[in-house]
Amino acid sequence: MSKFSFSNKIMSQSRYVLLLLCVVKVVGSVENLSRPNIIFILADDAGWNDFSFHGSAQIPTPNIDALAFSGAVLNNYYASPLCTPSRGAIVTGKHPIHIGLQHYVIRGDTATGLPLSEKILPEYMRELGYSTHLVGKWHLGHAERVYSPTYRGFDSHFGYWLGYQDYYDHTCADAGYWGYDFRKNMDVVYQPFGRYNTDTFTQESVQIIQEQPTEKPLFLMVSHTAPHTGSDYNPLQAPQENIDKFQDSIEDENRRVYAAMVDKLDESVGKIVAALAEKEMLNNTVIIFASDNGGAPEGYNLNYGSNWPLRGVKNTLWEGGTRVAACIWSPNILNRVSSDMMHVSDWLPTLYEAAGGNVTNLGQIDGVSLWNTLTKGEPSPRHELLYNIDDVYNNSAVRFESWKLVQGNISTLDFAPVPWDGWYGHYTHNTTVTDLLPQILRSRVALSLQSIGFSLEAEAVKQLQQAADIRVRCNETLPEITCDPYTRPCLFNVLEDPCEKRNLANEESILVEQMLALLKSYNDTAREMIDLSHHPEAAPVNWDFVWTNWKDYL
Ligand SMILES: *[C@@H]1O[C@H](CO)[C@@H](O)[C@H](O)[C@H]1NC(C)=O
Ligand SMILES: *[C@@H]1O[C@H](CO)[C@@H](O)[C@H](O)[C@H]1NC(C)=O
Ligand SMILES: *[C@@H]1O[C@H](CO)[C@@H](O)[C@H](O)[C@H]1NC(C)=O
Ligand SMILES: *[C@@H]1O[C@H](CO)[C@@H](O)[C@H](O)[C@H]1NC(C)=O
Ligand SMILES: *[C@@H]1O[C@H](CO)[C@@H](O)[C@H](O)[C@H]1NC(C)=O
Ligand SMILES: *[C@@H]1O[C@H](CO)[C@@H](O)[C@H](O)[C@H]1NC(C)=O
Ligand SMILES: *[C@@H]1O[C@H](CO)[C@@H](O)[C@H](O)[C@H]1NC(C)=O
Numbered sequence: 001m002s003k004f005s006f007s008n009k010i011m012s013q014s015r016y017v018l019l020l021l022c023v024v025k026v027v028g029s030v031e032n033l034s035r036p037n038i039i040f041i042l043a044d045d046a047g048w049n050d051f052s053f054h055g056s057a058q059i060p061t062p063n064i065d066a067l068a069f070s071g072a073v074l075n076n077y078y079a080s081p082l083c084t085p086s087r088g089a090i091v092t093g094k095h096p097i098h099i100g101l102q103h104y105v106i107r108g109d110t111a112t113g114l115p116l117s118e119k120i121l122p123e124y125m126r127e128l129g130y131s132t133h134l135v136g137k138w139h140l141g142h143a144e145r146v147y148s149p150t151y152r153g154f155d156s157h158f159g160y161w162l163g164y165q166d167y168y169d170h171t172c173a174d175a176g177y178w179g180y181d182f183r184k185n186m187d188v189v190y191q192p193f194g195r196y197n198t199d200t201f202t203q204e205s206v207q208i209i210q211e212q213p214t215e216k217p218l219f220l221m222v223s224h225t226a227p228h229t230g231s232d233y234n235p236l237q238a239p240q241e242n243i244d245k246f247q248d249s250i251e252d253e254n255r256r257v258y259a260a261m262v263d264k265l266d267e268s269v270g271k272i273v274a275a276l277a278e279k280e281m282l283n284n285t286v287i288i289f290a291s292d293n294g295g296a297p298e299g300y301n302l303n304y305g306s307n308w309p310l311r312g313v314k315n316t317l318w319e320g321g322t323r324v325a326a327c328i329w330s331p332n333i334l335n336r337v338s339s340d341m342m343h344v345s346d347w348l349p350t351l352y353e354a355a356g357g358n359v360t361n362l363g364q365i366d367g368v369s370l371w372n373t374l375t376k377g378e379p380s381p382r383h384e385l386l387y388n389i390d391d392v393y394n395n396s397a398v399r400f401e402s403w404k405l406v407q408g409n410i411s412t413l414d415f416a417p418v419p420w421d422g423w424y425g426h427y428t429h430n431t432t433v434t435d436l437l438p439q440i441l442r443s444r445v446a447l448s449l450q451s452i453g454f455s456l457e458a459e460a461v462k463q464l465q466q467a468a469d470i471r472v473r474c475n476e477t478l479p480e481i482t483c484d485p486y487t488r489p490c491l492f493n494v495l496e497d498p499c500e501k502r503n504l505a506n507e508e509s510i511l512v513e514q515m516l517a518l519l520k521s522y523n524d525t526a527r528e529m530i531d532l533s534h535h536p537e538a539a540p541v542n543w544d545f546v547w548t549n550w551k552d553y554l
């Protein structure tokens, strides 16, 4: 049974016994029935510092914290700096440079999408007998119906095709055009008009869980709008009652609304986990909560996230754009802060293995399965990662163990008139995460987990809170050495210097050469980026003010 022994020291004896019983049941059968349900909850543009499981109590997220501390905080998890590439990597297990998504995002007037040659996550899950549903955002192409979710392995899709939208009217202004963007499968639906996206998506997700046939496992992707900005005319949107909760604690008005958007997300996670418990599915479910890329702070992209103390923002190759908030829960993954390096492309093999699939079926991918690392504490198979190579922006960054090389035009000026190379979103507040313990312990998630035998204990949570925080503090005594990636590559030891303040390129010139060689070896395998040229035919004004699969109608 060493297969199921954990390195985890905090886990109580009784839980261990319970866990073994549970695991034995799971592997006791090879029927599809025993495959775990997989619920992947994806936040849009949430920052590192926007959840209280990372050491900041400014925005209490008791449900997400309960999930994270009952399962594993993924403290060393990296995504792409933008939505489309991250989402492409999640569903293909490949790095965006290998699927043509290395630059920018798919726009409303893009004539193509994630290459149709790629077989993607819901298709693999379907083969293993799963029901597959997408709720919320897609953002991997819609110019022709074949690019849309229900043609790519999802049994159903309820949500939108583009990158963001107004939380209430569900329109999106993109590429200079404006139109409505909400569908049930291929049908444009107007019922959600006037209803807040996070609520709409939560309700749909809960319904999918309630209606899931008991003889089939469920793969559900809940891909939220939140906390991305809504429309240009109303970028920060949340119900007033949630905003009011932060009336006394958050002075900055924009940050206050942002906090309410995150609060709604937290509420949503609570409701989804409770629905799984009620349906008696929770004890055989893997739940992931992750952001797609770093946050957009201090008005960048009109938003008010925070990646503090990490450097940079969304759409940059600094840690703040790429090292993102994430956690995972399953009955097999308990009470850990994981420092294992993980890349967004690792989800496909990890979840495929969790589902009982043989990862060799996945062919030539970049991701590696971390399932045994997460469940059994085996060493992480990942030692390096490519942040990105973008030859349009002219920037790139690569990682080997704790070393990171970053170079080129890191801060692109799409959203702002100044480079975003600094540290943003440092808010002071008068509470600590320890003050949140009572809220965490009586959250919907904590109670749901308790109902299936996984009780959270205050002392254990406290220790994990500290562990999650301490490992990403800037070392204030470390002497700074400035860096100008625009002219020369910079080198950081992000283990000792997670805040990227001490450029060691001069001290470690041999390492710089080695890292450049590593980067080149990645670059040699890159494929051409997809065609992001503009197509005015796509404009909703031509299609009843709806963003549509316009190429099918030409
Ligand atoms: C989960 O709980 C339900 C209801 O108590 C039970 O029937 C089922 O066998 C359990 N499944 C696992 C994997 O423990
Ligand atoms: C498992 O799922 C596969 C693929 O959908 C299906 O062919 C097979 O019949 C299922 N097995 C059971 C026992 O339901
Ligand atoms: C924090 O500050 C708010 C507003 O000033 C106040 O209402 C609250 O009591 C303070 N909390 C603590 C724990 O000091
Ligand atoms: C996975 O598939 C490969 C190739 O078909 C096979 O060699 C290997 O034994 C399989 N692994 C498991 C655990 O079934
Ligand atoms: C790209 O960035 C590098 C620095 O990393 C610089 O040397 C080079 O001139 C830049 N190329 C262009 C076309 O701007
Ligand atoms: C970086 O890219 C922006 C456009 O996104 C451009 O305006 C700026 O001049 C570039 N900076 C350098 C140093 O090349
Ligand atoms: C911070 O940096 C100083 C100077 O290099 C070093 O002596 C110290 O061990 C570091 N502290 C931590 C916690 O890493």
Ligand SMILES: *[C@@H]1O[C@H](CO)[C@@H](O)[C@H](O)[C@H]1NC(C)=O
Binding pocket: 389, 391, 395, 396, 519, 520, 523, 524
């Ligand atoms: C990657 O290779 C292309 C040629 O295929 C070259 O133009 C580009 O400068 C290279 N980028 C890096 C970061 O080496």
